[in-house]
Every structure is written in structure tokens, then in C-alpha cells.
Amino acid sequence: MKVREINTLHSIALSPEQTVQEVVGIFLKHQVDGAPVIDAEGKIMGLFTKDQIYRLVNEGLNVNTSVAELMIPADKIGHLDDELEDLLNEDFEWLPIVDEDRVTSMITRSNLSKVFFDFYRAISCELETIINSTINLIVSVDKEGKINVFNKAAEKFLGKEAQEVKGKNIAEIFPNSGLAEVVRTGNVELLQKVKLNDNDYISNRSPIIKDNKVIGAVAVLQCISEMEKVSRELESVKELNEELQAIIESSFDGLYITDGKGLTLRLNKAYERITGLKAQEFLGRYAEDIMKEGVVSESVAVLALKRRETVSIIQEYRAGKTTLATGNPVFDKNGNIFRVVCNVRDITELNQLNKELEQARGLSQHYQSQLRTMSYFGSDRIVIKSEKMKDLLGLIIRLAGVDSTILITGESGTGKELIAETLYINSNRRDGPFIKLNCGAIPENLLESELFGYESGAFTGASKEGKAGYFELANGGTLFLDEIGELPLNLQVKLLRVLQSREIVRVGGKKPLKINIRILAATNRNLKDMVDKKEFREDLYYRLNVVPVNVPPLRERKEEITSFVTHFMLIFNRKYKVNKRITPEVVDLFLRYDWPGNIRELENLIERLIVITTGNLLTINDLPANIKGNNPDNLASVQVSCLMPLKDAVESVEKQVLERAYAEFRTIRQMAETLKVSAATVVRKAAKYGITQEL
Ligand SMILES: Nc1ncnc2c1ncn2[C@@H]1O[C@H](COP(=O)(O)OP(=O)(O)OP(=O)(O)O)[C@@H](O)[C@H]1O
Incomplete structure (x- = not known):
């Protein structure tokens, strides 16, 4: 510590012309016993202390005597950069302090001792705190082997109070400490393994030397049982981390993880595959910025952060993939989101x-x-x-x-x-x-x-x-x-x-x-x-x-009618599991008929004949009147076989006519035109009789 660091120095100085009376006033006012006497440039001329006042009184001098007459020479002069420890060894009562040539203050021996004492007390306090705050055990002994220092870690690990062991001989308390040996030999012993109270320690022992003499020894011990535990924990954390990494990488779904602000922390290979981008292009970047660049249509991480809940959305990636993404916010114990874990499933193929x-x-x-x-x-x-x-x-x-x-x-x-x-x-x-x-x-x-x-x-x-x-x-x-x-x-x-x-x-x-x-x-x-x-x-x-x-109408290719008859007879006999035949007269009639409904009409007629005729031979009698008479519009062809209520008869005829129209025509418009009613009437009546068209 240097003189300039002392903040209790006084800077009172006297001039040679001042009277003793004035000086007494100054000393009383400032509670000091002496001061340097300086000239006009601030240079030291001498010292004036209470002893000079005693001398004045003793010699009966006048209080108006000047300082110059009574002052004593300043034998020693101190400097602001002098070390306090060096000054302590000097012999002085009063020491004026100069900076270059100018006097700045004055220090007394008692003043110096107090400053020094305070300084060392502070250092000792600091050292004690350091010694007690380390996790290492520190034990020191004097040259007799009596314990001087026993820090908090030593108390904790060795199970003894400092108060209880201080002043006792180390050999009684910890016979294996080896400190007595260090005091005896004065040798430094580093990295020695010792066992104390069933725990293993690495011990560094050093002698404490003063004036070339061993005055004690100190041991610093590090508990390796604790270190081993920490290292085992570290190992298992490492393993866990590797396991987590393997799980993340083995997922076929993309995994994307951000912190609570949307900053990308981690993603797996599957996510790279889906986005077509490398991890470096994401890591350390905000999900929102990546979205704004158009890499993805919408960020599920951003949504989960905003809504503070699990969110699932369909995303479109610039790389052409469609995904089903779920963002899960993870909360800390204070309820703040500290991670968002997103699962991204490629559903393009799906x-x-x-x-x-x-x-x-x-x-x-x-x-x-x-x-x-x-x-x-x-x-x-x-x-x-x-x-x-x-x-x-x-x-x-x-x-x-x-x-x-x-x-x-x-x-x-x-x-x-x-x-x-x-x-x-x-x-x-x-x-x-x-x-x-x-x-x-x-x-x-x-x-x-x-x-x-x-x-x-x-x-x-x-x-x-x-x-x-x-x-x-x-x-x-x-x-x-x-x-x-x-x-x-x-x-x-x-x-x-x-x-x-x-x-x-x-x-x-x-x-x-x-x-x-x-x-x-x-x-x-x-x-x-x-x-x-x-x-x-x-x-x-x-x-x-x-x-x-x-495609020409059937009437323009009548030569095909016989083949059509054979064809349809075969088909419908097979369909209805019968074996009916048709007379040549019927075929002759067919050849003469105009077939306005063309092949469909012929086909439907043959099917109807096979289904409704009871005998095995289809004859002219089985034919509908319009074919027999070759006049489709002839109303006289409607046969009345028995008497019945007129309403029932009308409905029966209506139903038959509509069924025929549905069989022969494909559109409502065609039916309406042929039956000479409106399309709406066709639809209404068909519904009434439950007639539907096979498409
Ligand atoms: N050359 C043919 N040989 C066998 N059957 C035929 C022949 N031509 C038409 N048909 C039959 O006649 C019926 C009517 O034919 P298709 O439905 O092809 O006629 P379309 O001209 O399409 O009728 P629409 O104009 O009413 O739709 C069908 O059952 C079809 O199998």
C-alpha cells in the first residue's frame, strides 16, 4: 500500500510568518498536533508541533512569536509513492509528505500504525472469506503442529467445527494429514492422495516459511469422491444428449426446434430433406425470417409461440412438399415458453x-x-x-x-x-x-x-x-x-x-x-x-x-335386322336361361317396320317378348300393335281386354306408355317431344309410377 492511498492525511501547512497564537487556533480548529512549515513555493522549511508550543510556554515567550523562530528542521521527508511498510521501519515522529518538491500533507507515526493496522485487517478479512468460500479443504498448522486455519469446506467434509479443532494438534485429530512431516522437512508435497473420514482427497501440502524458517504448514485438499460423482453425472448427461440426438435423427418426420423467441436451435436430416435446405441455412435464424423468405407458406413454430398452445397446420414448402406440421410449445417453471418442438410430416405422397x-x-x-x-x-x-x-x-x-x-x-x-x-x-x-x-x-x-x-x-x-x-x-x-x-x-x-x-x-x-x-x-x-x-x-x-x-339409322341398313334378331335372341335366352325361338313371320314384320327407336327399340322388344311370352315360340300374336300395324301413333292399337274403373285404365295406359318411352329414349326432352307433353309432366308422371331410367 502506498502513502497516496491513505485518505485520512491532513493537508494543513503553516507559513513562517504566522504567530504561535494563530497556530494554536489552527491546531484546535483542525484537531491536529503539528504541521509542516512551507515557503511561498510550497517547499518544506521545517516542522511546527505541539512540542514547540510547550517550549514557548516553558521559556515564557510571547504568543506573538513567529513560527520561523521556533520551528524545527524536518529530518525526514516522505513521498506519496512510498510504501507504508517501508515507512514503518523508519524512525520519525512527524513526516511531511511531498509530491515532487511541494508539501502535500503530513503523517504521524500513530497515524501510520492505525492505517497499517486497518489495511491488514481488511486483507485478513478478505483472505478469510476466500479461504472459506472455496470448495477445497484448507488446513494450516504452526510449527508445533497446532491447527491455525480450518476452513468451512474442511468443516463440511471432515465433520468437525473449526472452533473445536483450532489450537489442537493435527496429529491427534487427523493422524494421516502429513502436515507434521512437512513442518519437519520443509518440503512441498504436491498431488498426494490421502484418505480422511472415508473420503479420498488429492492433497497439496506446503511449508509456511518466514525469514527462511519453517513456521508452519498448509494443506489444500480436493475431494475426488465429489469430482468423480460430477464426472459420472457429466458422462450420463453426455450419453443422454447422444441418445436424444440419435432419436431426433432416426425420426422419419422432420423435427425442428426453436427457443422461446423462435430462434432455430436444432433440426434433423428429415427436415433438411423436406425443405431441400441444409441445417446451416436455418441454424441461428428466426423462424419468422425464414418464413418471410418464402421457404415455407406458414411457420408452425411462430403460430405456436403466438397462441401459446399446440398448433397443427398444413404447410407448403418452396421445395414442392406439402406437410402436416405440429408445433408444441414447452414451458419452463415460470410459465414462459423456452422451446418450440415442431414435428413436420411429409404428406405430399399421401x-x-x-x-x-x-x-x-x-x-x-x-x-x-x-x-x-x-x-x-x-x-x-x-x-x-x-x-x-x-x-x-x-x-x-x-x-x-x-x-x-x-x-x-x-x-x-x-x-x-x-x-x-x-x-x-x-x-x-x-x-x-x-x-x-x-x-x-x-x-x-x-x-x-x-x-x-x-x-x-x-x-x-x-x-x-x-x-x-x-x-x-x-x-x-x-x-x-x-x-x-x-x-x-x-x-x-x-x-x-x-x-x-x-x-x-x-x-x-x-x-x-x-x-x-x-x-x-x-x-x-x-x-x-x-x-x-x-x-x-x-x-x-x-x-x-x-x-x-x-351412324346410319336401322331403316337404312335393314339387311342387318335378321342378324340383330339372332344376336339379341341369343343374348336374352342366355340372360333369362330360356330357349325361345321366333317365327319367320315375325322377322318379316320386323323387316317391314321402320324402327324409329332403331336398334335399342329392337333390342328392348326382343327382351320384352322373351320375358313376357309364356310359350317357347314368339309369334305375331305376341307383338305389340304398333309393329303389327306399323303405326306407332295409332291410338286404336290400345287393346281393352276387360272392364275396369276408367281411372285405373287411364293410369295403366299412362304407366305403360311412360315405361316404353323410358325404354326407348335417352333424354326427357325426346320423351316429352314424342309423347307431346312437357318435360315436367314426363318427370312428374314417371315419379308417380316409380319409373326410372338405367343410365
Ligand atoms: N351394331 C350393334 N351390334 C349390337 N348391338 C348394338 C349395335 N348397335 C347398337 N346396339 C345396341 O343397341 C342399344 C343402343 O345402342 P347405343 O346406346 O349405342 O345407341 P346410341 O346411338 O348411343 O343411343 P342414344 O343416342 O340414345 O344414346 C345398345 O344396347 C347397344 O348395345
């Missing part, structure tokens, strides 16, 4: 599979209904005998090889659908689906969603999962749009767009879906006339009618 499943389900439903109506067809299901039809079939086989859109025209029941199927079976798309939609059989308000499908919740009554439409069901295959003339104008525009872009958008959806389909269309209406009447869009007409295919 979504794709779901779509495929949806398509497969739709296809299976569609095929089931088709199977029901087509089950009786054998392999030789198509009759082609006339030259006209042979040419047509040749054209169809050629057209099957190209992928263009085809419009098949012809009267109802001529076999347009069969032609479309033949075309499909012979095309490159034969392994893809063949989907048929009768545009005239589906209510206008449902047609759009049937065609395009819809997203979940697109409209009231829509299913929760959404549904694939006919375009999607036919993806990779062929879509046959029957009765295309019945397509409402607004859907005609949409169909045209599909034909041009090969893309569809589900009802209630936004994302366009690419589709790969071939479209075949058919109609029994004169589309050109409809275009002229603005009932059909001209642009769509030309787009569909790339290659026109016209």
Missing part, C-alpha cells in the same frame, strides 16, 4: 395417393354401374353386316390410332355409344379408363360439379373431402360425352376451355389440374341447326367435329 384413391373409387363406382348394364354382353357383342357399317367400322379402327376428338352423330339407339366403345377398345388408351357421361340425364345444376369435381365445402351439400369429377376420373383414358347437344351454354364454354388448355379447375377450387384425356362426343340432334339457332356454340361445334362419324 395427398397424391389420396387423389389416386379418389379416382380409383370413382372409377370403381362407375364401372360397377356400367357392369350392371353391360353384364350380358358376350365377346361378340357387336353386329356389323351391312357395307355401310363395315365402312364405318374401318373408319373407326383408323381413327382409334389417332388422339383427335370425335363427334359421333346419328339417331337415338343407332349404336353411337357402342361405336365410341369400339373406338376406345382399339385405341392406345385401352388401358386407361373409359368414362361415359350422359349430358341429358343429369340435372343441369349438378352437371358442372359432376364434370369438373369439387373441392371440400364448395357448396352446401358438397362432401367434406371434395370429389373428383368425370374429367379427373377419365385421366389417362377416354371421356365419352353422350347427348352433347344437351350441354348448357355456360358449360359449353368451359368444355371448350378444357379442350384447348387440357386443364380443369374443380368447382370451389383455384389450382388448375392438368388432365390427359381423349374426348368422344355423341348426339342425336342436328348440332349444325342448333349452332344456327345459337343453341350450341359454333367454336365448340368445330372443335368437336374434327372428324365427323355418322
Whole structure:
């Protein structure tokens, strides 16, 4: 410690001209016993102390005597940078202190001793605190082996109070301490293993030397039992950490962990795979910033932090993946979030599979209904005998090889659908689906969603999962749009767009879906006339009618009637497990009849005859009157076989007429036109008699 660090020094100085009386006043006022006498430059001239006042009194001098006359010389002079310890060894009563040449203060011996004492007391206090706050055991002895220092750690580990052992001989209390040996030899003994009270310690023992003499010894002991425990704990924490790392890495789901502020701390390889980015691009960055860069549509970690609860969302990653992500906030004991653990499951494939499943389900439903109506067809299901039809079939086989859109025209029941199927079976798309939609059989308000499908919740009554439409069901295959003339104008525009872009958008959806389909269309209406009447869009007409295919009515290929009769007799005999035959007279009548309902009419008639006739031979008598009389509109052909209430008779006739209309025609419009009533009447009466149309 240096003189300048003493803060109790006084800086009173006297001038040689001052009188003793004045000095007494100064000493009393400042409670001092002496002061240096300085000249005008502040340089030391001498000392004036209470002894000089005693001398004045003793010699009877005047109190106005000047300081200069009585002052004594200053033998010793101290400096501000002198060490206190050095000054203590000096012989002085009063010591003026100078800085360079100028006197700054004065110190007395008693003053110095007190400062020194206080200083050492503070140091000793500090040392005691240090000694007691270390976890190492510290024990010191004097040269007799009596214990001087016994710190708190020693108390704790050796199970004895400092008070109880201080002053006692170490050999009695801890015979194995080895301290007496150090006092004796004066040797330093480092890293010695000792056992005290069943614990192992590493001991460093040193002699305490003063003036080249050993005056005691100190031992510092470190408990290695405790260290070993800590090291074992550290080892198990390390193992746990490795285990945790292995668990995180082995998860197939992405794992992403942030701190309570959204700062990325950890993520696994699966997460790198999903995002297509490396861990370094995330670590140490905020989830919110990563989201703003567009890496992910929405951050589940940010949401979990905001809402302070577990959150699950669907995310879209820039790398093209769709995920189901769950963010779990982890709270500390004060209720603050200190981690957010996010589990990210790649559902891209699942979504794709779901779509495929949806398509497969739709296809299976569609095929089931088709199977029901087509089950009786054998392999030789198509009759082609006339030259006209042979040419047509040749054209169809050629057209099957190209992928263009085809419009098949012809009267109802001529076999347009069969032609479309033949075309499909012979095309490159034969392994893809063949989907048929009768545009005239589906209510206008449902047609759009049937065609395009819809997203979940697109409209009231829509299913929760959404549904694939006919375009999607036919993806990779062929879509046959029957009765295309019945397509409402607004859907005609949409169909045209599909034909041009090969893309569809589900009802209630936004994302366009690419589709790969071939479209075949058919109609029994004169589309050109409809275009002229603005009932059909001209642009769509030309787009569909790339290659026109016209199927002739049965009356223009009567040479095929006999083959058709044989064909259908075979099919329905097989279907109903009977063996009925038909007379040549009936076939003759058939040849003369005009068949306005074409092949469907012939087919239905033969089925009806096989089902309702009781005998095994179908004769003219079994035929309906319109064929016998070749006059379909002749009301006289309605036979009355017995008397009954008029209302019942009317209803019976109504029912039969409607059943026939449903069997022969495919659209309500055609039925209404033939029966000369409104479409609404057809629908109402059909409902009354429970008549439905097989599509
Ligand atoms: N050449 C044929 N050989 C065997 N059966 C045929 C032939 N042509 C048509 N048919 C049968 O006649 C019925 C009506 O044929 P299809 O449904 O193909 O006619 P369409 O012209 O599509 O009728 P619509 O215009 O009313 O839809 C079907 O049961 C079909 O199997």
C-alpha cells in the first residue's frame, strides 16, 4: 500500500510568518498536533508541533512569536509513492509528505500504525472469506503442529467445527494429514492422495516459511469422491444428449426446434430433406425470417409461440412438399415458453395417393354401374353386316390410332355409344379408363360439379373431402360425352376451355389440374341447326367435329335386322336361361317396320317378348300393335281386354306408355317431344309410377 492511498492525511501547512497564537487556533480548529512549515513555493522549511508550543510556554515567550523562530528542521521527508511498510521501519515522529518538491500533507507515526493496522485487517478479512468460500479443504498448522486455519469446506467434509479443532494438534485429530512431516522437512508435497473420514482427497501440502524458517504448514485438499460423482453425472448427461440426438435423427418426420423467441436451435436430416435446405441455412435464424423468405407458406413454430398452445397446420414448402406440421410449445417453471418442438410430416405422397384413391373409387363406382348394364354382353357383342357399317367400322379402327376428338352423330339407339366403345377398345388408351357421361340425364345444376369435381365445402351439400369429377376420373383414358347437344351454354364454354388448355379447375377450387384425356362426343340432334339457332356454340361445334362419324339409322341398313334378331335372341335366352325361338313371320314384320327407336327399340322388344311370352315360340300374336300395324301413333292399337274403373285404365295406359318411352329414349326432352307433353309432366308422371331410367 502506498502513502497516496491513505485518505485520512491532513493537508494543513503553516507559513513562517504566522504567530504561535494563530497556530494554536489552527491546531484546535483542525484537531491536529503539528504541521509542516512551507515557503511561498510550497517547499518544506521545517516542522511546527505541539512540542514547540510547550517550549514557548516553558521559556515564557510571547504568543506573538513567529513560527520561523521556533520551528524545527524536518529530518525526514516522505513521498506519496512510498510504501507504508517501508515507512514503518523508519524512525520519525512527524513526516511531511511531498509530491515532487511541494508539501502535500503530513503523517504521524500513530497515524501510520492505525492505517497499517486497518489495511491488514481488511486483507485478513478478505483472505478469510476466500479461504472459506472455496470448495477445497484448507488446513494450516504452526510449527508445533497446532491447527491455525480450518476452513468451512474442511468443516463440511471432515465433520468437525473449526472452533473445536483450532489450537489442537493435527496429529491427534487427523493422524494421516502429513502436515507434521512437512513442518519437519520443509518440503512441498504436491498431488498426494490421502484418505480422511472415508473420503479420498488429492492433497497439496506446503511449508509456511518466514525469514527462511519453517513456521508452519498448509494443506489444500480436493475431494475426488465429489469430482468423480460430477464426472459420472457429466458422462450420463453426455450419453443422454447422444441418445436424444440419435432419436431426433432416426425420426422419419422432420423435427425442428426453436427457443422461446423462435430462434432455430436444432433440426434433423428429415427436415433438411423436406425443405431441400441444409441445417446451416436455418441454424441461428428466426423462424419468422425464414418464413418471410418464402421457404415455407406458414411457420408452425411462430403460430405456436403466438397462441401459446399446440398448433397443427398444413404447410407448403418452396421445395414442392406439402406437410402436416405440429408445433408444441414447452414451458419452463415460470410459465414462459423456452422451446418450440415442431414435428413436420411429409404428406405430399399421401395427398397424391389420396387423389389416386379418389379416382380409383370413382372409377370403381362407375364401372360397377356400367357392369350392371353391360353384364350380358358376350365377346361378340357387336353386329356389323351391312357395307355401310363395315365402312364405318374401318373408319373407326383408323381413327382409334389417332388422339383427335370425335363427334359421333346419328339417331337415338343407332349404336353411337357402342361405336365410341369400339373406338376406345382399339385405341392406345385401352388401358386407361373409359368414362361415359350422359349430358341429358343429369340435372343441369349438378352437371358442372359432376364434370369438373369439387373441392371440400364448395357448396352446401358438397362432401367434406371434395370429389373428383368425370374429367379427373377419365385421366389417362377416354371421356365419352353422350347427348352433347344437351350441354348448357355456360358449360359449353368451359368444355371448350378444357379442350384447348387440357386443364380443369374443380368447382370451389383455384389450382388448375392438368388432365390427359381423349374426348368422344355423341348426339342425336342436328348440332349444325342448333349452332344456327345459337343453341350450341359454333367454336365448340368445330372443335368437336374434327372428324365427323355418322351412324346410319336401322331403316337404312335393314339387311342387318335378321342378324340383330339372332344376336339379341341369343343374348336374352342366355340372360333369362330360356330357349325361345321366333317365327319367320315375325322377322318379316320386323323387316317391314321402320324402327324409329332403331336398334335399342329392337333390342328392348326382343327382351320384352322373351320375358313376357309364356310359350317357347314368339309369334305375331305376341307383338305389340304398333309393329303389327306399323303405326306407332295409332291410338286404336290400345287393346281393352276387360272392364275396369276408367281411372285405373287411364293410369295403366299412362304407366305403360311412360315405361316404353323410358325404354326407348335417352333424354326427357325426346320423351316429352314424342309423347307431346312437357318435360315436367314426363318427370312428374314417371315419379308417380316409380319409373326410372338405367343410365
Ligand atoms: N351394331 C350393334 N351390334 C349390337 N348391338 C348394338 C349395335 N348397335 C347398337 N346396339 C345396341 O343397341 C342399344 C343402343 O345402342 P347405343 O346406346 O349405342 O345407341 P346410341 O346411338 O348411343 O343411343 P342414344 O343416342 O340414345 O344414346 C345398345 O344396347 C347397344 O348395345
